[in-house]
Amino acid sequence: MPLVMLGYYFISAFLVIILVWNFLREKKNIEDMILYLLVVVPLVLRILRVK
Amino acid sequence: MRRIWAIKVFLGLLCLALMVPAGLDLYRHRHFDIPIVAGPGVTRVTRLSDYGPGLKGTIADTLIFVLEGQEEGGKALIMANTHANEPEGLLAALIMIENAVVEKGTLFITPQFNHSASRNTKPGDGYPLYFSVQTGWGEKTIRMGNRDASPLDQWPDPDVYIHYPDKQLLSFIDARNTNRTWPGRPNGLRMERVPFAAMELMRNEKVDIAVDIHGAETMFPVTNCIVAPEKSIRIATMAALTVKAREGFDSRVEPSPVGFRGLSHREIGDHADTMPFLLEAPIPFLDQPTGPKTEKFLLDGKDPFLLSLSRKKKLFVPYDESGWPLEKRVGQHCSLILEILRQHARRFPDRTVSVRGVPSYADILEKGVGHYFHDPARAEKRRVYLN
Numbered sequence: 001m002p003l004v005m006l007g008y009y010f011i012s013a014f015l016v017i018i019l020v021w022n023f024l025r026e027k028k029n030i031e032d033m034i035l036y037l038l039v040v041v042p043l044v045l046r047i048l049r050v051k
Numbered sequence: 052m053r054r055i056w057a058i059k060v061f062l063g064l065l066c067l068a069l070m071v072p073a074g075l076d077l078y079r080h081r082h083f084d085i086p087i088v089a090g091p092g093v094t095r096v097t098r099l100s101d102y103g104p105g106l107k108g109t110i111a112d113t114l115i116f117v118l119e120g121q122e123e124g125g126k127a128l129i130m131a132n133t134h135a136n137e138p139e140g141l142l143a144a145l146i147m148i149e150n151a152v153v154e155k156g157t158l159f160i161t162p163q164f165n166h167s168a169s170r171n172t173k174p175g176d177g178y179p180l181y182f183s184v185q186t187g188w189g190e191k192t193i194r195m196g197n198r199d200a201s202p203l204d205q206w207p208d209p210d211v212y213i214h215y216p217d218k219q220l221l222s223f224i225d226a227r228n229t230n231r232t233w234p235g236r237p238n239g240l241r242m243e244r245v246p247f248a249a250m251e252l253m254r255n256e257k258v259d260i261a262v263d264i265h266g267a268e269t270m271f272p273v274t275n276c277i278v279a280p281e282k283s284i285r286i287a288t289m290a291a292l293t294v295k296a297r298e299g300f301d302s303r304v305e306p307s308p309v310g311f312r313g314l315s316h317r318e319i320g321d322h323a324d325t326m327p328f329l330l331e332a333p334i335p336f337l338d339q340p341t342g343p344k345t346e347k348f349l350l351d352g353k354d355p356f357l358l359s360l361s362r363k364k365k366l367f368v369p370y371d372e373s374g375w376p377l378e379k380r381v382g383q384h385c386s387l388i389l390e391i392l393r394q395h396a397r398r399f400p401d402r403t404v405s406v407r408g409v410p411s412y413a414d415i416l417e418k419g420v421g422h423y424f425h426d427p428a429r430a431e432k433r434r435v436y437l438n
Contacts, residue, residue: 005206023059030058037066044070049203051077051172 012043019043080180081170081201083194084437086427087145087162092118092152092408096436099161102255103237103248110204111241113166114438115159115252116148118406124156125402127260127392128253128325131162133230133315135169135196136178138349139332139377140264142193143384146423147409156404159252163438164263165229165245167200177344184350184377186421188429195349199227205241215239217312225313230263233318246315253325259402260395261327263315264384266334269357269366269375273305277387278329280307280320286398287328290390298386298412300379302330326395330387332380333368350377382415 023036045051089096095117100106129147131140144162151158163169172180172195183190202208205227212226213219215236225231227242235247253261267274279287287304295301307316307329319327335352336344342354353374361370368375389409396403410423427435 002206008206023063026059027055030062033059033062037062041066041070045074045077046203048074048078050074050081051174051203 009047012047016040016043016047076180077172077174080172080194081203083181085192085194087114087116087436087438088149088425088427088430089116089434089436090149090151090408090425092150092158092406093148093434094119099245099248099252102251103244105237105244106241106248109241110167110170111165111200111245113161113163113245114436115161116436118148118151118153118158118160120153120155120157120405122155125259125395125399125404126157126159126256127262127395127404128159128249128258129161129262129264129388130164130249130315131160131264132166132169132196133164133263134198134228134265135163135165135171136173136198136337137264137266137334138182138193138195139266139334139380139384140330141169142184142377142381142420143264143388146381146385146415146420147388147406149425150408150410150423151406152408154405154407156402157256158404158406159256159258161249164249165196165200165242166438167204167241168198168227168229169194169196171197171199171201173197179344179346179349182346182349184421184424185419186424186426188426191421191424199224200229200242202227214313215243219312221313230265230315231313233313233315234322246318250319250322253319253323258323258325259399260391260404261315261319261325262388262391263327263329264388265329265331266337266380267331268338269333269335269368269370270338270340270360272367274331274333275301275368276303276305276331277391278305278307278314278316278331280316280327282320283316283326283328286326286391286394289394289397290387293390293394294383294386294412300383300386300412302383302387328391330384332383333375334380335370335375352376352380378415378420379412381420382410382412385409385415386412 100112106112131144233246235243277287316329
């Protein structure tokens with residue numbers, strides 16, 4: 001696997017952690033919670049090498 | 052506070068409920084194998100990586116079925132699924148693998164030229180993941196692919212794809228399109244290594260003819276035709292005229308543009324002694340202004356929006372209520388390949404590739420595509436290949 005591709009997986013994993021963290025910290029705004037979850041989906045699928 | 056956590060748990064579970072089944076569908080699609088029964092004419096099966104070691108062990112490596120005749124003659128290479136969302140090419144190649152017998156010369160057939168693309172999907176456009184063809188023994192399920200290789204297999208995309216060796220600037224997405232990366236290079240992008248390996252096959256094996264099987268939208272001008280460069284245009288013209296006279300279907304000839312680089316019909320001829328031909332059959336499914344992209348539409352090619360556009364003369368092919376069914380598209384490909392081989396044999400008798408057992412356009416229209424597929428469950432195990 002090329003180094004750039006490997007880097008991309010690390011960035012994706014980092015973003016997943018940040019998004020889940022923000023989702024858990026969110027206290028009021030339900031729309032933001034939904035957005036965090038929506039954004040996390042393609043990143044998870046990429047990390048798992050599904051799509 | 053408890054209410055917020057209840058909402059979070061609900062949303063999290065909802066997200067998982069949507070993501071897990073969809074993810075599993077996509078995972079299964081990527082790992083779904085199509086069984087191919089090697090017919091009586093297949094004498095050996097090799098891999099593209101035998102000609103381009105840079106592909107060994109990667110998903111871009113793909114099977115090549117070799118059909119050798121009793122007599123020496125010419126050699127031809129048939130490539131399908133260069134664009135894996137144009138499945139008539141794949142079906143024509145599978146029919147040839149399962150039925151063709153070569154009497155003179157050698158035929159190389161690679162049914163999944165862009166193997167990564169064949170395991171990629173286009174869910175954003177609502178493409179079905181699979182389609183099935185009715186056979187005498189049940190349904191044969193085929194994995195529907197995408198035009199380009201999967202980003203899982205070649206990443207990142209460049210801002211602009213700079214073609215090698217001509218340095219022409221092409222769209223970024225063409226870096227994953229194996230009909231823009233010809234002639235390729237051994238140590239380039241993975242999708243440059245695929246055509247490079249095919250070029251090596253053609254150069255090392257002294258292949259006379261290369262046929263790249265495609266399909267195109269009915270609203271795209273380069274459809275229902277044979278694209279050929281200067282060196283192949285005479286044979287292409289004779290083949291087009293002969294099928295029109297004998298079999299009654301049109302397929303005009305389009306000259307391969309000199310200034311548009313990276314295409315098989317241009318680069319093969321420029322970088323090898325091989326004569327390239329690219330076949331385009333109309334695929335209404337690929338057009339944009341259509342109804343839902345269903346499996347039925349893929350198979351029968353019937354769409355009310357295209358019918359309306361046809362009445363307004365906006366299409367480049369005749370189109371009526373009968374649509375453009377799969378049988379017609381696959382039949383055209385089979386007949387055109389046979390006719391190109393015949394015309395080449397007439398012009399270069401010592402380099403003849405003589406094939407029998409391949410159905411013609413009329414045969415496939417009458418009996419259907421599925422009639423020519425063998426049941427992998429009943430075939431000898433060692434003759435069944437998963438691709």
